[in-house]
Structure formats: C-alpha cells, structure tokens
Amino acid sequence: MVELPQKFKEKMKELLGEEYDAFFSCYKEPHYRGIRLNPLKCDLKTLKAALPFSIQPAPFSPMSYYVPEDAPKIGQLPMHHAGAFYSQEPSAASAVTALDPQPGDVVLDLCAAPGGKSTQIASLLNRQGLLWSNEIVKSRANILLSNMERMGVKNAVISSCHPGILCEGLAGFFDKVLVDAPCSGEGMFRRDEQAIQDWSPEHIEACAVRQLAILLSAAQALKENGILVYSTCTFSREENEGVIEAFLKERDDFTLIDRNLQFGRPALLPEARRIFPMDKGEGHFVAVLQRLSKNDAYPKPYSPQSLATSREMQEFYSQIYLSKQDGRIEQVGKHLLLLPEHLPDLKNLGVIRAGLLLGELKTKRIEPAHAAFMAAKPKELCSVINFPHDSAEIYAFLRGEEIAVDASYKGYTGVAVDGVLTGFGKCSNGRLKNHYPKGLRNN
Numbered sequence: 280m281v282e283l284p285q286k287f288k289e290k291m292k293e294l295l296g297e298e299y300d301a302f303f304s305c306y307k308e309p310h311y312r313g314i315r316l317n318p319l320k321c322d323l324k325t326l327k328a329a330l331p332f333s334i335q336p337a338p339f340s341p342m343s344y345y346v347p348e349d350a351p352k353i354g355q356l357p358m359h360h361a362g363a364f365y366s367q368e369p370s371a372a373s374a375v376t377a378l379d380p381q382p383g384d385v386v387l388d389l390c391a392a393p394g395g396k397s398t399q400i401a402s403l404l405n406r407q408g409l410l411w412s413n414e415i416v417k418s419r420a421n422i423l424l425s426n427m428e429r430m431g432v433k434n435a436v437i438s439s440c441h442p443g444i445l446c447e448g449l450a451g452f453f454d455k456v457l458v459d460a461p462c463s464g465e466g467m468f469r470r471d472e473q474a475i476q477d478w479s480p481e482h483i484e485a486c487a488v489r490q491l492a493i494l495l496s497a498a499q500a501l502k503e504n505g506i507l508v509y510s511t512c513t514f515s516r517e518e519n520e521g522v523i524e525a526f527l528k529e530r531d532d533f534t535l536i537d538r539n540l541q542f543g544r545p546a547l548l549p550e551a552r553r554i555f556p557m558d559k560g561e562g563h564f565v566a567v568l569q570r571l572s573k574n575d576a577y578p579k580p581y582s583p584q585s586l587a588t589s590r591e592m593q594e595f596y597s598q599i600y601l602s603k604q605d606g607r608i609e610q611v612g613k614h615l616l617l618l619p620e621h622l623p624d625l626k627n628l629g630v631i632r633a634g635l636l637l638g639e640l641k642t643k644r645i646e647p648a649h650a651a652f653m654a655a656k657p658k659e660l661c662s663v664i665n666f667p668h669d670s671a672e673i674y675a676f677l678r679g680e681e682i683a684v685d686a687s688y689k690g691y692t693g694v695a696v697d698g699v700l701t702g703f704g705k706c707s708n709g710r711l712k713n714h715y716p717k718g719l720r721n722n
C-alpha cells in the first residue's frame with residue numbers, strides 16, 4: 280500500500296468524516312484504468328472486436344470505458360496508433376461531460392496538454408465549430424498537437440501562450456471555456472508516486488493562487504451567457520470550492536449552475552461535483568459557472584496571407600482525396616493548412632497549428648502530411664489499403680518497415696487498421712514505402 284503524507288490523511292479525515300475509512304482502504308486496491316472511444320474515427324463494435332481485453336462502461340461520459348487492471352500496455356496497439364481511442368482515467372472525462380460541447384460551439388481548452396479533454400471536446404464538436412487548445416508549456420503543447428493529430432481533429436487551433444495574454448487577445452470569443460487547472464494532484468496518488476512526493480500544504484496554497492489567476496483570465500474569454508467549467512484532479516478544499524468562492528467574490532457577474540450531473544456526489548458547494556475513488560474514479564472536482572454579463576470585446580476575424588490555389592496545389596489535393604478541395608487552404612511558410620471556420624486573428628497568441636496540416640512544400644513537389652491521412656475516412660481517399668488489427672503487416676507498418684502490397688496500388692496510399700486510418704505510404708512495384716513518422720513508431 281502507498282505511504283500517504285500524515286497531513287494529507289488529516290485533511291481528508293476532516294473533509295470526509297465517516298467516509299474516511301472507506302476512502303483510506305481504496306489505497307489497498309489497484310487504481311482504475313480507462314479508455315475513451317473516439318467516434319470521429321471508430322465505432323464501438325469495431326473497437327471492441329480489436330481490443331485484446333473486454334471493456335465496461337464508466338459513468339463519467341458515454342464514451343468512457345474501464346479497462347481491466349491486468350490488461351497489457353495499450354500504447355502499442357494498432358487501434359491506439361490509429362486514434363480509435365484515447366487512454367484516459369475514467370473520471371477525467373467528467374469535466375467535458377459537464378462542459379457539454381455541441382457541434383458548432385466555439386470552445387477554449389485553456390490548460391490542454393496532453394489532450395485528454397481536448398480530444399474529447401473535439402469528438403463532441405464532430406468537426407463543426409472551433410476548438411482552441413492552449414498549453415503554456417511548449418514541450419507539452421507539442422505532445423498535445425501530436426495527440427490531436429492522432430485523433431483526427433481538423434477544426435482546432437493549438438497554441439502555447441500564457442492564459443492572461445491569450446484570453447485578453449480572444450476576449451468575448453468563446454461559447455464555452457474549460458479550465459482543467461494544474462493542481463496538487465491528490466487524485467493521482469494511487470497511480471503516481473511522484474504526486475505524493477511533490478505534495479505539501481504549501482504546494483496546495485501555491486496551486487490555489489495560480490488556479491484563481493487562470494480562472495480570472497478565462498472569464499474574459501467568454502461571451503455573455505457563456506459556460507466556464509473549472510476542474511481539478513485533487514481533493515483539497517482550497518483548490519476546489521475555495522477557488523470557486525474566491526472567483527465569485529471577484530466576478531459577481533458569474534453564477535454557479537447545476538447541470539444535474541449524475542456522476543460522483545455533490546461537492547461542498549452543492550452545484551459542483553466531486554469524485555472520490557469510492558465513486559469509481561481516481562478523483563475529480565468539477566464546477567460549472569455561467570457568465571451573466573455582456574462582453575463587448577470580440578477579436579478580429581483571421582485574414583489568410585496567402586491562399587493556396589495554384590494548379591500544383593490542386594494536383595496535390597487530387598492525388599490524395601477523391602473529392603474536390605473542401606475549404607480554404609493557406610500556405611504558411613512551407614506548410615499547407617486546411618483552415619477551420621470561425622478563425623479569429625491569430626497574431627501574438629503563440630499559435631503552433633491552426634487547422635489541418637495537409638502537406639509540406641519540398642523543392643519540386645508537395646509531400647503529404649501524416650495528419651492529412653489521420654483525419655480522413657477511407658472512403659475519402661484515392662487509394663487506401665486495409666489490414667486486420669492482428670496482422671503481421673500492420674505491426675510491420677507501425678515499426679516503420681516497407682511492406683509488400685498488391686502491384687495495383689500506386690502512389691500515396693492510406694494505411695488503415697480494421698477500416699481506421701493510421702498513416703500512409705507510397706506504393707510502387709508492389710511495395711509500400713513507409714511514411715509513418717519516426718517518433719511514433721513501435722520499436
């Protein structure tokens with residue numbers, strides 16, 4: 280059993296009263312593991328048939344499932360590479376359930392890396408509307424980008440910006456904002472020894488100060504009647520109800536709302552929810568706030584510098600996709616990007632990617648991008664080859680090897696596993712030259 284800090288135990292006893300013993304005995308049990316289906320790329324039946332273990336529904340979102348504790352590592356499975364699912368502790372899905380993104384919404388995920396909640400928001404937007412995913416730490420923002428590409432997200436902006444600067448630049452722009460704040464991580468204790476080592480009452484205080492500052496920035500970014508969800512994966516009152524109370528003191532134009540959420544239990548502020556391991560998740564706090572005041576600010580729309588309309592560009596497009604060009608394509612440096620709708624001005628906001636990377640200009644040609652294939656459906660592509668999830672070919676492809684294919688395959692060809700795209704190669708003379716990115720390969 281993990282050794283818990285004495286002060287933490289005392290605080291939890293005070294918080295939970297009679298339920299403390301039940302809470303404490305959870306530390307003798309293994310932690311919950313989970314996955315979330317990605318409906319942008321796969322359906323449940325296909326996923327279940329491909330997984331080497333069975334999954335059970337979790338109560339925190341309709342797409343979340345428990346994975347058995349003895350399941351093998353899932354990161355190397357072909358369906359994981361293909362973005363058919365995201366590995367996510369089940370209760371972590373609760374915040375997006377509370378946010379309730381709808382197709383067409385314009386949503387900000389302010390503390391987004393590695394992307395569990397952003398990819399969940401994107402799947403609920405179902406490619407309509409816009410998701411802006413921000414992560415202050417640049418190296419983590421790159422991981423976020425990679426996960427968004429894996430999950431086939433097209434209508435997103437990824438940035439690495441300070442919340443204060445971002446929310447000022449995008450004031451009044453969003454229907455919904457999620458602040459999944461950096462926290463003391465008490466809900467990680469059953470699966471991350473480091474979170475226990477880092478814990479101290481002083482750390483909790485410092486986190487609460489930072490959380491309030493982030494939440495106050497987020498408030499600026501919302502439209503009138505916009506929804507702000509605040510979540511943490513910690514139990515301390517200071518970082519949860521304490522932050523909400525301090526926020527409402529400064530922003531009396533916001534109100535806590537009750538979304539009639541069914542998971543977990545009421546928090547100390549009864550409109551908010553708490554999840555403890557006794558509630559079948561590792562731990563989360565979720566509060567839903569609504570902005571009641573007007574917001575007269577609104578960013579300027581984006582005006583692309585150089586739309587790519589050349590014949591070379593059209594030829595490139597028709598080498599990959601069966602359909603005609605769908606949407607505006609911009610050339611940014613050597614990159615060709617398919618722009619999402621509703622884009623605001625992007626200047627000085629630390630944008631790493633806006634829209635879908637389709638390809639890169641080389642000296643005499645345009646090289647297709649991995650992301651372009653990850654976001655496609657097999658029926659949209661000119662050429663695609665499908666392998667079963669347990670085939671030698673798909674594992675060889677994911678290791679970066681060249682594979683033998685029927686000689687009828689020619690040119691850029693999508694590679695799918697059980698009908699879910701997981702990359703591409705270039706076919707000629709019965710061989711598929713591997714274009715699976717080096718950093719993503721199985722070893």
Ligand SMILES: C[S@@+](CC[C@H](N)C(=O)[O-])C[C@H]1O[C@@H](n2cnc3c(N)ncnc32)[C@H](O)[C@@H]1O
Pocket residue numbers: 371389390391392393394395396397414415416419442459460461462489493
């Ligand atoms: C709880 S994690 C987010 C997890 C993410 N929402 C997900 O579901 O995958 C909090 C994130 O906030 C970032 N962060 C740290 N300091 C921050 C700050 N001052 N402002 C905004 N974000 C910060 C961390 O780097 C971390 O990635």
